[in-house]
Amino acid sequence: MTRPAGFVAGVALAVVVTVSWGVGAGTSPTRQTAEPVAAAVVDLELVQQGLEEWAFRDAKRKERAQGLQDELYTLAQDLKVKQENANTLPKGESRRNAVMKILELQSNLKFKKELYQQLIDIEQGDLIRKMYDKIVAAASDVAEEEGFDLVLVDDRKISSPDEATQQQVTAVLMQRRVLYASSRVDITDRLIAKMNNEFAAESAGNGGS
Numbered sequence: 636m637t638r639p640a641g642f643v644a645g646v647a648l649a650v651v652v653t654v655s656w657g658v659g660a661g662t663s664p665t666r667q668t669a670e671p672v673a674a675a676v677v678d679l680e681l682v683q684q685g686l687e688e689w690a691f692r693d694a695k696r697k698e699r700a701q702g703l704q705d706e707l708y709t710l711a712q713d714l715k716v717k718q719e720n721a722n723t724l725p726k727g728e729s730r731r732n733a734v735m736k737i738l739e740l741q742s743n744l745k746f747k748k749e750l751y752q753q754l755i756d757i758e759q760g761d762l763i764r765k766m767y768d769k770i771v772a773a774a775s776d777v778a779e780e781e782g783f784d785l786v787l788v789d790d791r792k793i794s795s796p797d798e799a800t801q802q803q804v805t806a807v808l809m810q811r812r813v814l815y816a817s818s819r820v821d822i823t824d825r826l827i828a829k830m831n832n833e834f835a836a837e838s839a840g841n842g843g844s
């Protein structure tokens with residue numbers, strides 16, 4: 636069977652490259668073998684669940700958020716009462732004034748709802764950012780203490796979704812970075828213990844605040 640010209644040319648080129656590499660390999664200097672890298676993994680989800688400082692600060696955040704929600708509820712109830720009272724007024728200037736006041740309250744309530752929700756979201760984002768920075772710093776300390784060169788986020792929990800398209804499955808699996816890690820290199824528990832001890836010491840020094 637006659638081979639296409641492109642196929643023959645490709646094989647010839649491959650042979651030339653292979654021979655050239657083989658000749659050069661014998662004369663090239665010996666390369667130093669790279670030193671092995673000690674890597675560790677951390678499960679961020681478990682860290683979040685196990686950190687006492689995160690739970691403490693999140694409880695404070697929720698308490699402040701609940702205070703804002705309570706204020707909105709009070710304003711909404713006050714608005715409801717004024718609407719009911721306005722409906723009992725006879726048509727005239729008094730009713731018009733009451734309706735204008737209701738419209739003002741409605742506008743104020745809508746503004747505060749949007750503002751407070753934004754404040755709640757920002758505070759939650761600040762908490763996540765600050766705790767993440769502390770986790771990174773603590774992971775660096777543990778790595779230096781135990782001789783690890785690299786610390787990765789343990790994403791082995793990511794699995795392919797059922798009954799999904801090729802594109803969906805590929806998109807999910809491409810997010811995964813750690814294919815295998817033994818329990819020896821999982822420093823999650825040690826990281827949690829270190830950060831909880833540091834938070835306890837800090838809280839004791841600040842009088843538990």
